[in-house]
Amino acid sequence: MQKNTEGKTSCPNAATINILQQMADYYGQMGDEWRIRAYRKAITTLRKHPTKIWTRKQALALPQIGERLATKIEEIAFTNRLRRLDNARDEPTDHVLQAFMGIYGAGFAKASEWVSQGYKTLDEVLAKARLSSNQRIGIEHYADFNARIPRAEVEQHGGVVRKALQKLDPLFEVIIGGSYRRGAATSGDIDCIITHPNADSAYLRMIVLEQVVPELTLSGFVVAALAATHKDDGSKWHGASKLANSAVWRRIDLLLVPSDEIGAALIYFTGDDIFNRSIRLLASTKGMRLNQRGLYKDVMRGNGRMKISKGTLLEGKDERKIFQILGVPYRPPIDRIC
Ligand code: DCP
Numbered sequence: 001m002q003k004n005t006e007g008k009t010s011c012p013n014a015a016t017i018n019i020l021q022q023m024a025d026y027y028g029q030m031g032d033e034w035r036i037r038a039y040r041k042a043i044t045t046l047r048k049h050p051t052k053i054w055t056r057k058q059a060l061a062l063p064q065i066g067e068r069l070a071t072k073i074e075e076i077a078f079t080n081r082l083r084r085l086d087n088a089r090d091e092p093t094d095h096v097l098q099a100f101m102g103i104y105g106a107g108f109a110k111a112s113e114w115v116s117q118g119y120k121t122l123d124e125v126l127a128k129a130r131l132s133s134n135q136r137i138g139i140e141h142y143a144d145f146n147a148r149i150p151r152a153e154v155e156q157h158g159g160v161v162r163k164a165l166q167k168l169d170p171l172f173e174v175i176i177g178g179s180y181r182r183g184a185a186t187s188g189d190i191d192c193i194i195t196h197p198n199a200d201s202a203y204l205r206m207i208v209l210e211q212v213v214p215e216l217t218l219s220g221f222v223v224a225a226l227a228a229t230h231k232d233d234g235s236k237w238h239g240a241s242k243l244a245n246s247a248v249w250r251r252i253d254l255l256l257v258p259s260d261e262i263g264a265a266l267i268y269f270t271g272d273d274i275f276n277r278s279i280r281l282l283a284s285t286k287g288m289r290l291n292q293r294g295l296y297k298d299v300m301r302g303n304g305r306m307k308i309s310k311g312t313l314l315e316g317k318d319e320r321k322i323f324q325i326l327g328v329p330y331r332p333p334i335d336r337i338c
């Protein structure tokens, strides 16, 4: 996951954070939640720090950074690399694992299963492994799905969706979220946040899933439907789309959001994921809870942080108000990365 393409250099610890992030991603693939948490905390601390941290001692003086990470931070600051990361990359099966994890529909567990079965290439997996239909599509369009999408093309895909919706009802709104909204020059997929000033989630689903997606499939824009979920945390559709003048398949997500949740959903779907973690953590330190539907107070928790009650909704509609209630200055999307 290259997140350093977004052109922000204002953070003096950006280079260190970049390498720590790669390390966290690596542990993420290994399923090592404990380590990831330590890295995330250190990254959050470094992001807030106004000057470059060079030494172990300086790092140790900061909150949320322990001995082991402090040593690593010093190594990175002076050498611009981390030996542990280089070693991890050199592990023989690691490249194969990485490649398999780039398949849409395959996570760490599936990818390691294939590695342990001795498969070395995508073709081999395609020929020999038992695949779900999504994994098959994921391999057949591997190069497309792993290519970055130029900003202008992201806009064109979003535009096709917007036009189809507004033809049915001009009050539909499509906001492109994700890395695009953070100002990135290229994106991994197209995140279309779809909302309507006075429609509930059932109406959104009816229009999008039963009318727009079928229509865009007939027109040749939607080339694959990968997943559709309707859960507590909202309704979404994952698929692939293609412009008329191009052969390249892109990953596209349609996220259906009722207007009273749009502020919280905008925060969530704009990310980045690390920013989401830190703003949620901030909410919880203030006795509130932020999720993709809203900001709540009086959330009752029992032992082990189990939720007992959802609490009272403070704000869901207005992105800026959520920052306000949290007591922090509004952060424009392009500043929601380090
Ligand atoms: N998100 C999150 N945690 C996750 C996955 C997603 O908080 N585990 C949120 C933050 C992301 C947004 O959803 O910014 C969209 O997810 P994407 O996977 O599409 O990621 P991005 O759009 O940020 O990056 P990319 O350019 O790779 O698509």
Ligand code: MG
Pocket (backbone or CB within 6 Å): 177, 178, 179, 187, 188, 189, 190, 191
């Ligand atoms: Mg995205």
Ligand code: MN
Pocket (backbone or CB within 6 Å): 178, 189, 190, 191, 253
């Ligand atoms: Mn997405």
